[in-house]
Amino acid sequence: MAAKSETLQLISRLTPLADVLGLIAHEVKPVIQRPLDIAAAAGRTLAADVVAPARPAAATALADGWALAADSTLGAGGYAPALLPRAPTRVEAGQAMPPDTDSVAPFDAVKTTATGAEALVTINPGEGVLAPGGDCEPALPLRRAGDRLRPIDLAAFAAAGLARVTIREPRVRVLPLRGSAIVSAAARLVASDIERRGGAARVDEAGRLDVAIGAESADFLVAIGGTGAGRNDTSVHVLAREGRLAVHGLALAPGETAAFGFAGPHPVLLLPGRLDAALAVWLVVGRRILERLAAGRQDEPADTLALTRKVASAVGLAELVPVRRKDGEAEPLASRYLPLSSLTRADGFILVPAESEGYAAGTPVPVRPWP
Numbered sequence: 001m002a003a004k005s006e007t008l009q010l011i012s013r014l015t016p017l018a019d020v021l022g023l024i025a026h027e028v029k030p031v032i033q034r035p036l037d038i039a040a041a042a043g044r045t046l047a048a049d050v051v052a053p054a055r056p057a058a059a060t061a062l063a064d065g066w067a068l069a070a071d072s073t074l075g076a077g078g079y080a081p082a083l084l085p086r087a088p089t090r091v092e093a094g095q096a097m098p099p100d101t102d103s104v105a106p107f108d109a110v111k112t113t114a115t116g117a118e119a120l121v122t123i124n125p126g127e128g129v130l131a132p133g134g135d136c137e138p139a140l141p142l143r144r145a146g147d148r149l150r151p152i153d154l155a156a157f158a159a160a161g162l163a164r165v166t167i168r169e170p171r172v173r174v175l176p177l178r179g180s181a182i183v184s185a186a187a188r189l190v191a192s193d194i195e196r197r198g199g200a201a202r203v204d205e206a207g208r209l210d211v212a213i214g215a216e217s218a219d220f221l222v223a224i225g226g227t228g229a230g231r232n233d234t235s236v237h238v239l240a241r242e243g244r245l246a247v248h249g250l251a252l253a254p255g256e257t258a259a260f261g262f263a264g265p266h267p268v269l270l271l272p273g274r275l276d277a278a279l280a281v282w283l284v285v286g287r288r289i290l291e292r293l294a295a296g297r298q299d300e301p302a303d304t305l306a307l308t309r310k311v312a313s314a315v316g317l318a319e320l321v322p323v324r325r326k327d328g329e330a331e332p333l334a335s336r337y338l339p340l341s342s343l344t345r346a347d348g349f350i351l352v353p354a355e356s357e358g359y360a361a362g363t364p365v366p367v368r369p370w371p
Contacts, residue, residue: 008229009236011249014256016354017284017318020247023260024288028267030295031171031219035164038154044167045148045198045294049141052160054133059097063128066110067091067101070127073119081111081118088117097129104128136160146297148198170199170293173218175207177235178225178273186224186271186278190286193371197287198294209235213242213263219293220266222286225273227257235259235270243268251354253319253336255281267293276338280320283371284351302366303348305330311350313358322346323367330367346370 033047061067066088076082088110089098097104103123111118136142142160143153149165157165172194176187184205191201199220204212209223226235227248236259239245243263250258254277259270267289271278291297305323308331313319322342323330330350334342348367352358359365 007237009227009233009248010229011257014249014251014317015247016251018354020250020260020285021288023246024267024285024292027262028289028292029265031168031293033166033168036167036169037164038157038162041149041154041165041167042151043148043196043198044165044169045296046143046145046165047168047295048145048166050143050153050157050162050165051138051141052136052157052162054137055135055160056096056130056132058132059102060130061091061093061095061097061104061128062130063104063106064092065090065104065106065128067098067104068110068119068123069101070103070123070125073105073121073123076119076122078120081120082122084110084117084119086117087112102126102129146295148296167198168294168296170194170219170290171217172199172201172220172222172290173207173212174201174203175209175212175221175223176203176205176225177209177223180225180273182275183225183273183278186273186275189275189279189371190222190224190271190282193282193287194290196371197290198296199290209238210242213239213268216264216266218266220289221263221268222271222282223268224271224278227259227270227272239263239268239270250281250285251317252280252284253314253317254338255284255320258285260285275340276343279343279371280338283349283368284318284320302368304364305367306362306364307332307359309361311335311352311358313352313356315357316354318354319352320349321352322349322370324348325367330365 068088102125105123109121174187174191176183187203191203194201226233236248239261245261248259257272258281261268271281306329308329311332322333348370350365
């Protein structure tokens with residue numbers, strides 16, 4: 001017996017991707033900022049500029065050697081050593097420079113004798129010396145709000161004597177709504193991408209969408225499966241009943257059955273149960289929601305590469321195309337339906353805008369990061 005028409009999750013129209021991204025920009029607000037130890041801050045997004053005290057506070061030796069005044073070595077050479085007015089002071093790297101010195105000479109650049117010391121080479125002012133504030137100074141933040149922290153940033157913060165930073169870390173609950181290996185794999189993939197991009201993800205294998213919407217225990221809810229018109233597909237109806245459904249049907253290939261809405265102020269993204277479609281919607285829409293929650297920068301760098309061959313696309317539908325870097329160019333691997341073989345061979349993707357029919361071979365295109 002056919003299902004009743006009112007129970008089918010039919011899509012009345014495909015919402016343009018630009019409209020969905022505009023809705024996200026307008027309605028998704030950054031999460032509350034909080035302090036975090038730098039040891040746990042890798043990948044998190046800064047909520048405030050990181051400013052360190054001036055370092056060093058005084059001129060400091062950058063190398064082991066002789067501290068001296070550079071002008072006393074003027075004209076010195078191997079055949080014409082310059083007699084120093086006083087014996088130089090031996091210093092070690094990191095040691096404050098003695099008064100009336102402005103450079104550090106290598107040990108073999110000075111010859112000491114019973115009657116005094118001679119410079120064998122001319123030393124430039126400031127050579128071997130770190131000036132006050134040379135490492136960092138308050139007027140120049142080490143990193144700015146909106147930056148995602150890298151391991152090198154945290155090492156520099158620790159060297160500057162900082163112990164904590166202020167970050168925004170969206171809490172994301174990921175619900176696989178089907179007991180299938182594909183949906184579970186998609187959930188783990190999305191969760192790992194969330195963690196790499198500064199969020200705190202929790203996969204709830206036994207979770208129910210209606211309970212998760214009512215609990216509001218996360219900043220962002222991602223559910224996978226049940227967005228189509230199958231006899232057991234109900235996730236869109238649940239969101240409409242328990243929260244607020246803003247979009248069902250996305251003009252993005254693959255991923256047309258995706259839905260988006262809110263549970264109170266918190267965004268809810270419903271991904272299709274097909275792996276390629278779930279991935280496409282996550283990369284294009286989910287990542288944008290995560291960036292918005294973290295108040296991160298949206299100008300993520302992309303490599304611009306020329307296409308090895310033509311990419312054809314239907315006007316009116318944005319399209320995600322996985323690509324492989326090959327000899328400095330981008331090789332398109334699939335379109336519309338993305339086979340598993342294309343997902344494993346890809347190392348980036350391009351997004352064809354809805355108003356475009358595609359790109360000719362040789363066209364330079366931005367290649368965005370693959371998860």
